[in-house]
Amino acid sequence: MVFKLFKELFSIHPKNMRFPYFKRILMVLIMVPFFTSLVIINNFFLLVDHLLFSRFKKQNIKEPVFIVSMPRTGTTMLLHLLTSLKNEYTTMKLWELIFAPSITQKIIIVNFFKIDFRINSIIKKAVILISDKIFKNLGSLHNTGLEQPEEDELVLLWNLSSPYLQYFYPESNIFDQLLNFDSDLNTKKQNRIMIKYFRHVQRHNYVFNREGNKKFLSKNPFMMSKVRSLYSHFNDAKVLTINRCPNLVINSTVNLSELLFSTFSSVKFKDELKVKIESVIKEWYFHSHEIFNSNENINHLYLDFEKLIKKDETHYKNLFEFLGLDAKYISHILNKNNQKYKAKPKKSYQIKKYLEGDDIPFMKKYYKEVI
Numbered sequence: 001m002v003f004k005l006f007k008e009l010f011s012i013h014p015k016n017m018r019f020p021y022f023k024r025i026l027m028v029l030i031m032v033p034f035f036t037s038l039v040i041i042n043n044f045f046l047l048v049d050h051l052l053f054s055r056f057k058k059q060n061i062k063e064p065v066f067i068v069s070m071p072r073t074g075t076t077m078l079l080h081l082l083t084s085l086k087n088e089y090t091t092m093k094l095w096e097l098i099f100a101p102s103i104t105q106k107i108i109i110v111n112f113f114k115i116d117f118r119i120n121s122i123i124k125k126a127v128i129l130i131s132d133k134i135f136k137n138l139g140s141l142h143n144t145g146l147e148q149p150e151e152d153e154l155v156l157l158w159n160l161s162s163p164y165l166q167y168f169y170p171e172s173n174i175f176d177q178l179l180n181f182d183s184d185l186n187t188k189k190q191n192r193i194m195i196k197y198f199r200h201v202q203r204h205n206y207v208f209n210r211e212g213n214k215k216f217l218s219k220n221p222f223m224m225s226k227v228r229s230l231y232s233h234f235n236d237a238k239v240l241t242i243n244r245c246p247n248l249v250i251n252s253t254v255n256l257s258e259l260l261f262s263t264f265s266s267v268k269f270k271d272e273l274k275v276k277i278e279s280v281i282k283e284w285y286f287h288s289h290e291i292f293n294s295n296e297n298i299n300h301l302y303l304d305f306e307k308l309i310k311k312d313e314t315h316y317k318n319l320f321e322f323l324g325l326d327a328k329y330i331s332h333i334l335n336k337n338n339q340k341y342k343a344k345p346k347k348s349y350q351i352k353k354y355l356e357g358d359d360i361p362f363m364k365k366y367y368k369e370v371i
Contacts, residue, residue, distance in 0.1 A: 001160055008172045017170035017265035027264045031168065035157075038098070042158045045102035049203065053103045056206040057199070064201070064216040065089070065238045065323060066230065068223040068288070070281060072252035073242040074305050076144075079219040081333050083149050088325060089217040090209045092200075094150040101155050101200060106207045153220045155200045161193045163222055167260040170273065179280050181225040182287060194226070194233045224284035227291040231298060238323060239298070241288065244305035245368045250278055250354040278354050285360050304366075 009028055011018040018024060049056060065082070069075050083091050100106045116123045131146040144150055156162035166175040177184040185193075201216055209216070223230055231237065254277055258269040292300045301322045307315040311334045320330060357367050 004174055005160070005165075005169075008169055008174055011171065015267065017261060017267040017270070018172065019267060021266050023266040024264065031264070039158055039160075042101050042105070045104045046158070049103045053206065056103055056202050059202040059206050059210070060212055061198070061201055061205060061216055061234065062212055063236050063238060064218065064234055065240065066223060066234070067217075067219040067240045067242075068227060068230070069221060069240070069242040070224065070244070070246075070249045070253070070284065071221040071256065072249050073244045074308055075219050075221065075242060078240070078242065078303075078308065079149050079217070081336060082217055084332070084336060085325070085329055088214060088329075090205070090214040091149045091217040091219075092152045092155065092204055093146070094144060094148055094154075095146040096204070097150055097152060097154040098146075101158055101203070103203050103207055106203070110207070149217075149219070151220050151222075152197075152200070152218050153222045156193065156197060159193070159196050161196070167257075168264050170261045170265055171270070178222075179225060180283060180287075181222075182228040182291075183225070183283075190226075190229050194229050198233050224288050227288050231291070237299065239292075239300045240303060240319075240322075241292070241300065242303045242305050242308065243363065243366050245366045246281070246285065246355050246360055246363050247353055247367065250281055251352055253277055253281065282355070282360065285363065289362055 009018065009032070010020045010024070013019060067075050067078055079091070082089055095109070096106060100109050113121070113124055128145065128147060153162050153164060157164060161178065163175050163178040166172070166179070169175065181190065181193075201218075205212070205216060227239075230239070254274050257273070257277055261273065262269055292298060292302075299322075301319065303319065304312075304315065313330065313334060316330055316333060317327065320327060355367075357364055
């Protein structure tokens with residue numbers, strides 16, 4: 001796998017996004033040493049965990065909550081709303097996912113910033129300032145930062161099993177199997193990856209929720225392709241899915257993907273990649289719908305995107321009832337300011353009609369006219 005990753009860094013075809021033009025060479029020279037260093041360091045400390053904190057594997061994960069929904073459906077907003085209930089939920093933040101996947105690293109960093117707190121958090125403020133500048137370009141499409149809760153799919157980067165790696169390898173198919181996890185990967189690989197993920201959740205709880213007083217909360221669009229595997233390893237999980245007009249979902253996902261792919265290449269983002277994104281999302285819709293409706297014992301709830309962003313009180317009451325949350329929190333959620341989402345696109349913005357009304361029949365009620 002490692003050899004293949006290095007081999008696929010460049011393409012000999014001038015129109016390929018991995019052709020070694022200046023920007024591609026520069027990004028490879030910056031990102032490959034940085035990422036390789038993190039892989040080595042993080043895996044070293046993950047091994048240390050088994051020596052120093054072997055009891056973490058006995059950590060119980062009871063009734064975790066997973067936001068398993070398409071990209072661009074308000075999942076970040078919902079994650080931030082629920083994590084604001086600090087006595088109810090615990091979740092992974094970006095700094096933990098990237099720089100501290102192990103228990104050892106978490107403890108070192110947490111204690112370091114406790115010391116930093118005594119000097120007015122000078123180092124922490126500087127780190128946040130730098131990270132805000134780094135993530136500034138993503139702000140209009142995705143609200144993130146080192147101190148923000150983030151998609152815990154990122155933790156699988158360190159065993160090279162996350163589809164996020166595809167963004168560094170545009171027009172390569174080496175991660176395609178991960179995009180259709182339940183369907184294309186063999187059972188052995190599925191279990192190996194999901195056990196790795198389960199151990200990461202245990203590590204997080206061992207440090208931040210050892211007594212199990214809070215529910216673990218996750219947001220991960222890539223779980224749409226892993227729904228069957230998810231329930232196999234977290235059989236008492238509660239899963240939330242937000243429905244939004246598929247045309248708007250695909251359009252917004254294509255925009256974000258274009259930004260991510262183009263970060264590592266100067267070659268124009270191709271229509272073929274847009275078609276691939278559309279195909280993957282359609283497959284995720286069908287696969288997840290089949291799993292959610294195949295077993296009545298599955299704890300799953302569909303939510304409506306527009307009712308969420310409009311803070312529909314009845315909709316939130318249904319959500320809280322499903323999650324077993326006290327109704328006293330509803331006023332806190334309804335009054336909380338969060339990232340603004342537009343139910344409709346700006347009139348000046350051209351939205352492509354990717355799908356026809358019958359392409360995904362069970363989503364038909366969420367289809368809307370597009371400009």
